Amino acid sequence: MSGPLVLGIESSCDETGIGIVRGTELLANEVASSVEQHVRFGGVVPEVASRAHLEAMVPTLRRACATADVDLTEIDGIAVTAGPGLMGALVVGLAAAKALAVALDKPLYGVNHLAGHVAVDLLEHGPLPTPCVALLVSGGHTSLLEVDDIATSITELGATIDDAAGEAYDKVARLLGLPYPGGPHIDRAATGDPAAIAFPRGLTAPKDLVKHRFDFSFSGLKTAVARWVETRERDGEAIPVADVAASFQEAVCDVLTGKAIDACRATGAESLLIGGGVAANGRLRTLLAERASAAGIALRTPRPGLCTDNGAMIAVLGAEVIEAGGAPSALDIGADPSLPV
Ligand code: KG4
Numbered sequence: 001m002s003g004p005l006v007l008g009i010e011s012s013c014d015e016t017g018i019g020i021v022r023g024t025e026l027l028a029n030e031v032a033s034s035v036e037q038h039v040r041f042g043g044v045v046p047e048v049a050s051r052a053h054l055e056a057m058v059p060t061l062r063r064a065c066a067t068a069d070v071d072l073t074e075i076d077g078i079a080v081t082a083g084p085g086l087m088g089a090l091v092v093g094l095a096a097a098k099a100l101a102v103a104l105d106k107p108l109y110g111v112n113h114l115a116g117h118v119a120v121d122l123l124e125h126g127p128l129p130t131p132c133v134a135l136l137v138s139g140g141h142t143s144l145l146e147v148d149d150i151a152t153s154i155t156e157l158g159a160t161i162d163d164a165a166g167e168a169y170d171k172v173a174r175l176l177g178l179p180y181p182g183g184p185h186i187d188r189a190a191t192g193d194p195a196a197i198a199f200p201r202g203l204t205a206p207k208d209l210v211k212h213r214f215d216f217s218f219s220g221l222k223t224a225v226a227r228w229v230e231t232r233e234r235d236g237e238a239i240p241v242a243d244v245a246a247s248f249q250e251a252v253c254d255v256l257t258g259k260a261i262d263a264c265r266a267t268g269a270e271s272l273l274i275g276g277g278v279a280a281n282g283r284l285r286t287l288l289a290e291r292a293s294a295a296g297i298a299l300r301t302p303r304p305g306l307c308t309d310n311g312a313m314i315a316v317l318g319a320e321v322i323e324a325g326g327a328p329s330a331l332d333i334g335a336d337p338s339l340p341v
């Protein structure tokens, strides 16, 4: 395989990721997560994440170079997440990338984190048929994207207007007394009846459809679960955790899959790609597989280690940008916490 040899740096949230690719060949993907340091706070604490990036950056870089058996002087370019993400966290990755670019005299490419979640699939499933729709669901983002060209043309069809899907999982898990991050715990606890409690779907009423056709909202659902649990507790009743978890999960997955399939129909996309930590969810995968198959849409799901934040996704996106003849970024490029795709 050929293509540019690219180092990718990811630090938008709580994962310090360094990836090395040659074109779409994965050579190294080292990730250091600070998730354990956030557990007692029930969510990512930006200051703690930034400090952890600073400590993990160089050791993670060293591990990636050793795994790939690559000397930094050989690389063709450095790609780095410029946004969206946590300001202080992004700044650490950008500073590292700029330092390397200057020291090695290599071009720097500031890239979009969400586009990286799409590009990572190239490492596993090869060229992306376009147009393609991507559903990105994590603790930080919930977006539906139309991808016409991975390096040059990605359009946001919709996004959450409040909580991200993973954030809703984490908050509901907390209500049910389950540990952080709550997604995997709810996934496992959801053994009850998904129709036991009719939780709201959010932004699906006809009046919402035109303006917010592909937008999401999960804060109403979270509040509905909180009210339901509080009422039972006040009445001294036991909380049927398996039923609450299954009913909540069904509401989230129903909306995510319904809109993703609708977005494919609206854009003529025959492939649907999923990414982000919530893409590991068992019910989401089952429902998507059922509905995609019924609609004749091919589902592309990168393996879990590539779905969550990592450096390889940034490296492969950088390689695509280089191949497309994209201009390097200026060395004074800043971090943009709400960088659009
Ligand atoms: O992509 P990720 O590792 O980090 C970012 O948020 O950027 O995603 C973490 C999120 C958390 O909210 C976590 O609860 C959720 O993904 N998650 C899941 C599952 N595994 C992780 N949510 C539902 N079901 C899962 N199996």
Ligand code: ZN
Pocket: 113, 117, 138, 140, 276, 308, 309
């Ligand atoms: Zn992400």
